[in-house]
Amino acid sequence: MMEFMYSIPSVVNFGNGASQKVGEMVLGFGAKKVYCVYDMGVQKIAKEIVQTLKESGLTVVEYDGVLPNPPDTIVEEAAKTAKEANVDVLVAVGGGSSMDCAKAINILLTNPSPINQYDGLNLVKNPTKPLIAIPTTSGTGSEVTGFTIITDTTRLKKMVIGGQFVGATVALADPLLTVGLPPAVTAATGMDALTHAVEAYVSKGASIPTDVNALKAIALIAENLVEATNNGSNVEARTNMLLGSMMAGFAFNSAVLGLVHSIAHPLSVHCGLPHGVANACGLPYVMEYNAEVVPDKTIDIGAAMGLELQGLTKEAAVKKVIDAVKDLSEKVKIPTLKEAGVKKEQFDRIAEDALQEISTLFNPREASKEDILDILEKAY
Ligand SMILES: NC(=O)c1ccc[n+]([C@@H]2O[C@H](COP(=O)([O-])OP(=O)(O)OC[C@H]3O[C@@H](n4cnc5c(N)ncnc54)[C@H](O)[C@@H]3O)[C@@H](O)[C@H]2O)c1
Ligand SMILES: [Fe+2]
Structure with a gap:
């Protein structure tokens, strides 16, 4: 007997310039306020995305403090800011670290803190907000996976948090954004x-x-x-x-x-x-x-x-x-x-x-x- 489970959480827009659709995508969700998550290594690309969002009439709150192998501490800190700002949509710009960070922040906007309690599969119970993932590395595939990998700084372990509410809603995969990758x-x-x-x-x-x-x-x-x-x-x-x-x-x-x-x-x-x-x-x-x-x-x-x-x-x-x-x-x-x-x-x-x-x-x-x-x- 053949039996399997197959899923992809995100709608994909692939192609040169795909990231320029970000404003139109966010407006499509009926949103007004966006939380843009990135790391300092991709600041130049992220600033252009922020500019596109602003030109679409959106208010943008930025978080540029993502670290590699993102620790739980920054997820908690960034989620607090996003909650206070009452954002409607998240946009992640960067490699797996930025996209995973945004996914974890998103979990905490509609599910109780701390993030550590969701280590495992299907432990996130409440639906999350729309998240648009814009990858700038060709590596993790995080833009299309229902996983986020966050470092638990107390247990010294990379948590694998997976489930139906974890993945990005939309992936804007723009090869031109990867051209400057060292x-x-x-x-x-x-x-x-x-x-x-x-x-x-x-x-x-x-x-x-x-x-x-x-x-x-x-x-x-x-x-x-x-x-x-x-x-x-x-x-x-x-x-x-x-x-x-x-x-x-x-x-x-x-x-x-x-x-x-x-x-x-x-x-x-x-x-x-x-x-x-x-x-x-x-x-x-x-x-x-x-x-x-x-x-x-x-x-x-x-x-x-x-x-x-x-x-x-x-x-x-x-x-x-x-x-x-x-x-x-x-x-x-x-x-x-x-x-x-x-x-x-x-x-x-x-x-x-x-x-x-x-x-x-x-x-x-x-x-x-x-x-x-x-x-x-x-x-x-
Ligand atoms: N969620 C998933 O399904 C999944 C799968 C595999 C890995 N991961 C996780 O993803 C993380 C690794 O992500 P990564 O390998 O993409 O690295 P990364 O996101 O940590 O980025 C690596 C470095 O490249 C820089 N960078 C990224 N894009 C750039 C660009 N276009 N130009 C110049 N510099 C650029 C960043 O600033 C950073 O310094 C790990 O934490 C890993 O566990 C997640
Ligand atoms: Fe990997």
């Missing part, structure tokens, strides 16, 4: 997107709709990541990367993720690694580990990457796929865990925490603490 951020966020697609494809929650999106995302990212990193002004490569990261979001929103993300979250919390770097470091080694139970799917991933695998034994084909992922990582200059500043003394805590992550439940191969320690050693 090479290192392009590389790391692109490897995050690739990880989403790979993990969704081999996930225990995968289905035909998630597979189709995952494989297309893998193809787009494998073909365009090096070019987007080395030649950021190539709009075609930027377009394909934004499409790829978004399609990976279409896949993992329903299929969920796996052990790469389970390890990446504690790496960010305890060692400060950017999310994409943390994923990229572990990806080939988790793929190698999982290939024992999903060799055919691993080979499918390689075929989607454009590798010539015909005539090879299963073992040789799997090795070629893993090597290609390592090669891609090296080409875009992803550091090793050691180069990223991780200390071996931190491995034990990282492995312990990874076992508790929700994505671990969806990984195709059941992992022990020793397995995770072994993966960390290989990625060092």
